[in-house]
Amino acid sequence: MEKKESVRQEIIEAARQLFSRYGFRKTTMEDIARLTHKGKSSLYYYFKNKEEVFRAVIIHEASILRKALKEATTGISDPAEKLEKYMRVRMNTMKELINYYEAVEHEHDSHYSFVDQLRDQFDQDEAQAIRRILDEGVAQDKFQPLDTELAANTLVIAMKGLEYPLVWKGSAQNLNKRIQKIMKILFYGLLKR
Amino acid sequence: MEKKESVRQEIIEAARQLFSRYGFRKTTMEDIARLTHKGKSSLYYYFKNKEEVFRAVIIHEASILRKALKEATTGISDPAEKLEKYMRVRMNTMKELINYYEAVEHEHDSHYSFVDQLRDQFDQDEAQAIRRILDEGVAQDKFQPLDTELAANTLVIAMKGLEYPLVWKGSAQNLNKRIQKIMKILFYGLLKR
DNA sequence: TAGTTTTTCGACCATTTTGTTAAAATATTC
DNA sequence: GAATATTTTAACAAAATGGTCGAAAAACTA
Numbered sequence: 085m086e087k088k089e090s091v092r093q094e095i096i097e098a099a100r101q102l103f104s105r106y107g108f109r110k111t112t113m114e115d116i117a118r119l120t121h122k123g124k125s126s127l128y129y130y131f132k133n134k135e136e137v138f139r140a141v142i143i144h145e146a147s148i149l150r151k152a153l154k155e156a157t158t159g160i161s162d163p164a165e166k167l168e169k170y171m172r173v174r175m176n177t178m179k180e181l182i183n184y185y186e187a188v189e190h191e192h193d194s195h196y197s198f199v200d201q202l203r204d205q206f207d208q209d210e211a212q213a214i215r216r217i218l219d220e221g222v223a224q225d226k227f228q229p230l231d232t233e234l235a236a237n238t239l240v241i242a243m244k245g246l247e248y249p250l251v252w253k254g255s256a257q258n259l260n261k262r263i264q265k266i267m268k269i270l271f272y273g274l275l276k277r
Numbered sequence: 278m279e280k281k282e283s284v285r286q287e288i289i290e291a292a293r294q295l296f297s298r299y300g301f302r303k304t305t306m307e308d309i310a311r312l313t314h315k316g317k318s319s320l321y322y323y324f325k326n327k328e329e330v331f332r333a334v335i336i337h338e339a340s341i342l343r344k345a346l347k348e349a350t351t352g353i354s355d356p357a358e359k360l361e362k363y364m365r366v367r368m369n370t371m372k373e374l375i376n377y378y379e380a381v382e383h384e385h386d387s388h389y390s391f392v393d394q395l396r397d398q399f400d401q402d403e404a405q406a407i408r409r410i411l412d413e414g415v416a417q418d419k420f421q422p423l424d425t426e427l428a429a430n431t432l433v434i435a436m437k438g439l440e441y442p443l444v445w446k447g448s449a450q451n452l453n454k455r456i457q458k459i460m461k462i463l464f465y466g467l468l469k470r
Numbered sequence: 471t472a473g474t475t476t477t478t479c480g481a482c483c484a485t486t487t488t489g490t491t492a493a494a495a496t497a498t499t500c
Numbered sequence: 501g502a503a504t505a506t507t508t509t510a511a512c513a514a515a516a517t518g519g520t521c522g523a524a525a526a527a528c529t530a
Contacts, residue, residue, distance in 0.1 A: 110303045112488060123508055125490085134489065187521085281476085305517060316479040327518065457523085 092130050092140070093122055098142045108138055139202070146206055149177050153213070164223030171215065171243065174210075207244070211236045284321050285333070288313055293334045301331055339399055342370050344405070356414030363410065364436065367403075402438070403428045 098119040102111040113134055117124040131137045135159035156173040160166040215236035287333035291312040295304040306327055310317040349366040352431045353359040414420035 091506095106299060106303060110299060113490090114488075124488090125509080126507055128490070129506065284477090306519085307517080317518090318480075319478050320521070322477065 088130070095130055095137065096125060096140050096144055099137050100144065103138065103141055113137075142202055146202070149174070150209070152177050157217075161226060163217055163226055167214070167217050167221070170214070171239075174243065207240055210243075211240045214239050281323070288320060288323055288330065289333050289337055292338065293329050296331065296334055296416070306330075343402070345370050350410075356410055356417060356419055360407070360410050360414075363407070364432075367436065400433055403436075404433045407432050 095116065099111070099116050102115050102119065105111075106115075113127055114124045116137065117127055120127075127137070153170060153173055155169050156228075157166045160169060179204065215232045218227060218230070218232040218235055222229055222232065288309065292304070292309050295308050296310065298304075299308075307317050309330065313320075318331070322393055325331065325459050346363060346366055350359045353362055404426075408425045411420060411425040411428055415422055416429055417427065435466070
């Protein structure tokens with residue numbers, strides 16, 4: 085029963101490589117099979133279908149992102165600093181996950197696919213995480229009292245806004261500057277003077 | 278009659294991007310059409326078929342490589358130096374063309390395809406170019422008298438030998454060291470003491 | 471403007487690729 | 501060696517793809 089999970093993991097890793105290089109559409113089950121040294125049909129013993137493989141890959145990546153965020157922010161006590169670090173890490177890590185979004189984003193036929201659902205779920209989690217930071221800031225009397233739920237959602241939307249241009253231009257320098265700008269505006273309106 | 282050629286060039290450029298990213302197989306005519314903002318059928322007005330597009334791209338790339346080689350070596354008078362520069366530039370430029378070779382190399386069904394022919398042609402040209410450098414070295418009395426045709430062919434083969442591992446490991450550092458080594462051996466046998 | 475040539479494109483076809491399934495075959499465990 | 505787990509084979513429907521053809525559109529010419 086342990087073996088099956090490890091093979092699943094192998095498949096996920098192989099699929100991850102292929103999806104990130106070729107996108108969802110251009111990656112075939114045979115590609116994945118070849119890379120795992122298996123027959124194409126064998127994959128269906130571990131996953132119901134191609135979409136399931138893709139979903140597993142995305143979930144895996146998302147968990148990595150979550151872990152990276154937690155790790156990066158966990159030592160920081162100052163909420164402002166933590167927030168800035170959070171956004172920076174999140175943007176930079178996201179740069180590498182963009183492929184997946186891009187891969188399916190361009191298949192806008194059947195809307196509200198499972199990717200949209202996953203994205204929504206992730207956005208919700210993210211808003212919650214950010215809200216916790218904001219709450220901390222308010223509790224420590226470093227942020228002005230505010231509707232943290234609304235503010236968190238706003239921040240998520242702002243990050244999504246930054247995310248999209250990323251697909252077109254991978255200009256990390258420009259991105260960091262934009263983050264800085266947003267953070268500056270944000271803090272000067274947020275921090276108690 | 279001028280316009281047609283410029284459109285051809287546009288198509289080639291678009292195809293170049295796609296082929297280098299996805300390889301020959303995974304790049305479809307519709308991909309190329311989409312990137313050129315044209316209907317798929319329109320492409321067949323400029324090229325007989327997909328293979329022709331591919332061939333045009335490769336020829337284009339080869340001419341770029343040739344130009345780069347000429348440009349890089351044209352100012353150098355010392356044959357030994359010129360030879361070293363030639364090999365270095367060739368290897369490093371080739372790194373970016375590898376995709377094409379890789380793309381079709383893995384379709385070893387119908388052998389002696391047009392890619393093999395093109396490659397042979399290129400090898401021949403290359404042997405000639407190298408031979409010219411060697412002749413220069415001999416004429417300048419800096420190289421020992423030798424069968425320059427044979428030596429040139431040997432060098433081409435040596436470079437091809439270096440080329441193949443490149444497909445698997447893009448370790449530029451390792452590559453440069455190997456070039457250095459070969460050049461060292463080559464020169465200590467070649468240079469007059 | 472009418473006619474001629476060049477260029478684009480949608481509809482269509484033949485073939486190949488691809489995702490998926492079911493059953494047979496093989497390996498592993500007990 | 502029965503039972504279970506895993507892989508392979510074969511097959512097939514649906515989708516994708518390379519390519520053709522003719523007609524429409526655009527550009528050009530007179």
